[in-house]
Amino acid sequence: MNIFVANLNFKLQEDELLDLFENFGEVTSAKIIIDRETGRSKGFGFVEMDNDDEANSAIADLNGQEVHGREMVVKQAEERPRRERRF
Template identity: 45%
Template structure:
């Protein structure tokens, strides 16, 4: 399981997050997603701690706390939803021809 950290400054680094979360235990991994087109940070991160107790301590301490000029949103990360198409190819089952008559 990992922790979702939202409302981050766009200037935050992995080292910044590692240092802050290390106060509550062992940080196993920090993931900072970036925008595919711009390469810019997306304003949130995922932090993985060594134990569930460490995760809980970090969440309790940091959720709503001001950090780098922003009020953090910190909670347990939810499993990623499957965003694949449900099928049909956009034609809603009406055939696949793109020709106009």
């Protein structure tokens, strides 16, 4: 399951995000989205977990939890519609 994580403290590192979710089971990947121009965090990211039960448990327990002074928003990621490429 792909999990969307928002309202992250801009100083939170990917390994810290990984550690939060590993308490619930095996994490396939944890990625914080970085702004291309500034190289800084955009304050959100994605975590992938293969086991849906573990992922749902992580979502239920971590949504609204305060990490580094900010309450995280944690929910199942929604599929984005594909965008047309413009040249």
